[in-house]
Amino acid sequence: MGQFSGVNGRQATTRVAVVAAGVVSPLGFGMRETLDSLRQPRDCVTPVARFSVAQCRCKTAGQVSDDRLLSGRGGSPRSRRLHRASHMMIEALKEVLTHEPQCKTELTVIGTTSGGMSYGEDYYRTLRQAGDLRRAPTWISNYPAQKPVIDAQESFGISSPCQVIANACASGTNAIGHAFECVRSGRYQCVLAGGYDALSEMVFVGFDSLQASTPEKCRPFDRHRTGMVLGEGAAMLALENLESANGRGAPILAEIIGYGISTDNFHITQPNPSGIGPRQAMERALANAKASAKEVDYINAHGTATVFNDAAEGKAISTLFNGVPVSSTKSMMGHSLGAAGAIEAIVCLLALQHQFLPSNINFRESDDDLDLNIVANEARPAPVRTVLSNSFGFGGTNASILMRKFEA
Amino acid sequence: MSLAIAGMGWVTPLGSGVDSVWERLLHGHEASPTTISEKFSDRAYNVFRVPEATMEGFGHPRLRRASVISRFAAAAGLDALRAADVKLDSQTAERTALIFAISNGGVIYTKRFYRDVVDAGAQSASPLLFPETVFNAPASHLAAILGITGATYTLVGDGSVGLLAITMAEDLMLNEAIDHCLIVGTEEVDWLLCDAYRRWRLLRSAPPIEPFGQRRGMILSEGAGAVLLARKGHFRIESAHPGGNFTKRVEAEEILERIVRDLAESNIDIVISSANGTFVDQAEYTALERVVPNAVVYTAKPALGESIGAAGLWQIIVAAQALRSAELPPVLHADSAVSLRLPNARMPIPEARRAIVLSCGLNQQAAGLRLAIE
Numbered sequence A: 001m002g003q004f005s006g007v008n009g010r011q012a013t014t015r016v017a018v019v020a021a022g023v024v025s026p027l028g029f030g031m032r033e034t035l036d037s038l039r040q041p042r043d044c045v046t047p048v049a050r051f052s053v054a055q056c057r058c059k060t061a062g063q064v065s066d067d068r069l070l071s072g073r074g075g076s077p078r079s080r081r082l083h084r085a086s087h088m089m090i091e092a093l094k095e096v097l098t099h100e101p102q103c104k105t106e107l108t109v110i111g112t113t114s115g116g117m118s119y120g121e122d123y124y125r126t127l128r129q130a131g132d133l134r135r136a137p138t139w140i141s142n143y144p145a146q147k148p149v150i151d152a153q154e155s156f157g158i159s160s161p162c163q164v165i166a167n168a169c170a171s172g173t174n175a176i177g178h179a180f181e182c183v184r185s186g187r188y189q190c191v192l193a194g195g196y197d198a199l200s201e202m203v204f205v206g207f208d209s210l211q212a213s214t215p216e217k218c219r220p221f222d223r224h225r226t227g228m229v230l231g232e233g234a235a236m237l238a239l240e241n242l243e244s245a246n247g248r249g250a251p252i253l254a255e256i257i258g259y260g261i262s263t264d265n266f267h268i269t270q271p272n273p274s275g276i277g278p279r280q281a282m283e284r285a286l287a288n289a290k291a292s293a294k295e296v297d298y299i300n301a302h303g304t305a306t307v308f309n310d311a312a313e314g315k316a317i318s319t320l321f322n323g324v325p326v327s328s329t330k331s332m333m334g335h336s337l338g339a340a341g342a343i344e345a346i347v348c349l350l351a352l353q354h355q356f357l358p359s360n361i362n363f364r365e366s367d368d369d370l371d372l373n374i375v376a377n378e379a380r381p382a383p384v385r386t387v388l389s390n391s392f393g394f395g396g397t398n399a400s401i402l403m404r405k406f407e408a
Numbered sequence B: 001m002s003l004a005i006a007g008m009g010w011v012t013p014l015g016s017g018v019d020s021v022w023e024r025l026l027h028g029h030e031a032s033p034t035t036i037s038e039k040f041s042d043r044a045y046n047v048f049r050v051p052e053a054t055m056e057g058f059g060h061p062r063l064r065r066a067s068v069i070s071r072f073a074a075a076a077g078l079d080a081l082r083a084a085d086v087k088l089d090s091q092t093a094e095r096t097a098l099i100f101a102i103s104n105g106g107v108i109y110t111k112r113f114y115r116d117v118v119d120a121g122a123q124s125a126s127p128l129l130f131p132e133t134v135f136n137a138p139a140s141h142l143a144a145i146l147g148i149t150g151a152t153y154t155l156v157g158d159g160s161v162g163l164l165a166i167t168m169a170e171d172l173m174l175n176e177a178i179d180h181c182l183i184v185g186t187e188e189v190d191w192l193l194c195d196a197y198r199r200w201r202l203l204r205s206a207p208p209i210e211p212f213g214q215r216r217g218m219i220l221s222e223g224a225g226a227v228l229l230a231r232k233g234h235f236r237i238e239s240a241h242p243g244g245n246f247t248k249r250v251e252a253e254e255i256l257e258r259i260v261r262d263l264a265e266s267n268i269d270i271v272i273s274s275a276n277g278t279f280v281d282q283a284e285y286t287a288l289e290r291v292v293p294n295a296v297v298y299t300a301k302p303a304l305g306e307s308i309g310a311a312g313l314w315q316i317i318v319a320a321q322a323l324r325s326a327e328l329p330p331v332l333h334a335d336s337a338v339s340l341r342l343p344n345a346r347m348p349i350p351e352a353r354r355a356i357v358l359s360c361g362l363n364q365q366a367a368g369l370r371l372a373i374e
Helices: A030-039 A075-081 A085-099 A116-128 A136-141 A147-155 A168-184 A200-209 A241-248 A278-289 A307-320 A339-355 B018-026 B068-083 B090-094 B107-120 B137-146 B161-172 B191-199 B251-263 B279-292 B306-326
Strands: A016-025 A045-047 A058-063 A107-111 A161-167 A192-198 A233-241 A256-265 A298-300 A325-327 A386-393 A397-402 B003-012 B033-037 B044-046 B097-103 B152-156 B181-186 B225-231 B234-243 B268-270 B296-298 B352-362 B366-372
Touching: A016 A030, A016 A085, A016 A241, A030 B279, A030 B296, A058 A339, A075 A233, A085 A147, A085 A192, A085 A233, A107 A147, A107 A168, A107 A339, A107 B161, A107 B268, A116 A136, A116 A200, A116 B107, A136 B191, A136 B279, A147 A161, A147 A278, A161 A168, A161 B161, A161 B366, A168 A192, A168 A233, A168 A256, A168 A339, A168 A386, A168 A397, A168 B161, A192 A339, A192 B090, A200 B107, A233 B251, A256 A278, A278 A386, A278 A397, A278 B044, A278 B097, A298 A339, A307 A386, A339 A386, A339 A397, B003 B018, B003 B068, B003 B161, B003 B306, B003 B352, B018 B033, B018 B306, B033 B191, B044 B097, B044 B191, B068 B097, B068 B137, B068 B181, B068 B225, B097 B137, B097 B161, B097 B306, B137 B152, B137 B181, B152 B161, B152 B306, B161 B225, B161 B234, B161 B366, B181 B306, B225 B306, B234 B251, B251 B352, B251 B366, B279 B352, B306 B352, B306 B366
Parallel strands: A107 A161, A107 A192, A298 A325, A298 A386, B097 B152, B097 B181, B268 B296, B268 B352
Antiparallel strands: A016 A233, A016 A256, A045 A058, A161 B152, A192 A233, A256 A397, A386 A397, B003 B225, B003 B234, B033 B044, B181 B225, B234 B366, B352 B366
């Protein structure tokens, strides 16, 4: 990808600030709990209770507690009808608007992979088993992928148009990257971006059928890694033209400085073993930011802990970077698919704000084939100015974003 | 920013090929319904399917396990490139972005995958079917066929997602490193979708779709539409309106009126409506009557059905063809009491230069665009 031009063909010079963020994930509700979980660090993967996993190899996932998620939903009929994913999005947006109520979004760009899938499952299973279909209209109308986004906006009186990106596991990073470009081009002043996904039986069983998920601990980049565990959650960031944010005295949490996207066309579920797809995404993010690999202080890897994904990503990272600290925080919370890139952007934001390296837990032994500087098992303090976050998905879709500590 | 349409591709229940389908619409043809059923239900539904003959002879090794949604999309996408005489090599493919517009996605394989899980447990789940259930499977197949290595996006939404994809293309093409953006809207029909829309009181059990009438419901259809966008060309998308969301159906009218008002700053000759026999019609009717009462209004949905994710692209193709051929097909099965200017027969529009494409989705999204011929 080349240089980005402005709306009138002018070279884009707009800097893009993150002025607010919100998150709900297995690590916790909100930025503070997320920070605490990252620093400890906590393994937030637990046995799956939402549906039967008796016939699955993998029996665990990173899960958001319904006790907390649904406790604040009140008794309104609307609230009771909403999908869990909507409640996660509402929580994330609530935190954004609590910190930055003046945020006037013109566009919302959100990534997801499966929308309100569990409602689709309820509907089909009930149909198939001739059950009680009285709730069918609720399941059907709350199933579409855009619904949780609109529900969250509606909860806070926002009616801006939304673009819902479904680029598999890269969706969240794609959404933030695209939103970044929308602001940097000068076309928009303020854009909300993020991602969400809620655990569903179909997706869980699907990854299990591919033997991509593990019956053991999730050990990204470990020599004896055996696969991923799934997760869930939602995260949102408010991106704003830096000049405009400064002009109104908004807090600047960090800057997004680059975005790279690539498609590797190798196989619908497996990356090209050469690592070309991830490498191109990272190279393009660096070029887009006019940054060099030497400037990167930390990489939040996609790091699913599958043999092939980690090998391809590891090869790409070691080709481009020389000893940069790397971790996959999916080891702590599982892989939340369309939400992953957004949650991991929050992790990067916290690393920049609090000057530490989040860890890659469950790590036991280095993989001799991967020349990586893994932040193993313990978070550690470090000067962190520039971070890279990777997300790669089915269909060979790859995305990377670069974030930088704000310096006036 | 103003983009141009360089090429178009169309796969519909009335066959494929832009000129061929257009000719059939001009002659007042209507797709033939097919009845689909499920073993475990006594409900049967009528849909407009893409005839099998339409896809005969179209194949690619990458698509051998893919669902029909991916085949429709690939056929339409390749047609759009052919029509624009654009041949992608490794360099031009890198300068081409791909955006898919989808609503329900690969529902046939998704249902089949989950049926096995429900009937026989997780151990019966197929690792071959699962990858085809993801929303971006069709996009990844077409990207692989074309060798696109840069930006590939799948946008998900309701019937307005095709127009939202155009607004995203505008954003992407601000980047001078991108020369073309191929936008493909695609959908496949299945009994499960029909049952869902029926329970949502949006589906009619049998044709016709009666636009702007008594809200008796729609008939689902399938296929794909593709437009290749460039910076220069005969048809210009002068303005893509990202619209917004309505929280209740009664609010749709207000947002549509705002969209039409914004787009009607230039003189509008025709409107390609998304009227499909549901609540959408009344909302569009009111907005159009208030803002552009003199425009001629056309909807192809009585002839082609409601293809949801593909619908917006189909409407854009209809608008371009109407401006190119300077005539409109008849609106089928319209209520004669409607005060909008609906053509009840093939209608010449020799002076027409500008069209609004208006889309009101079934799940809270609305968008529009203005197309002009030079």
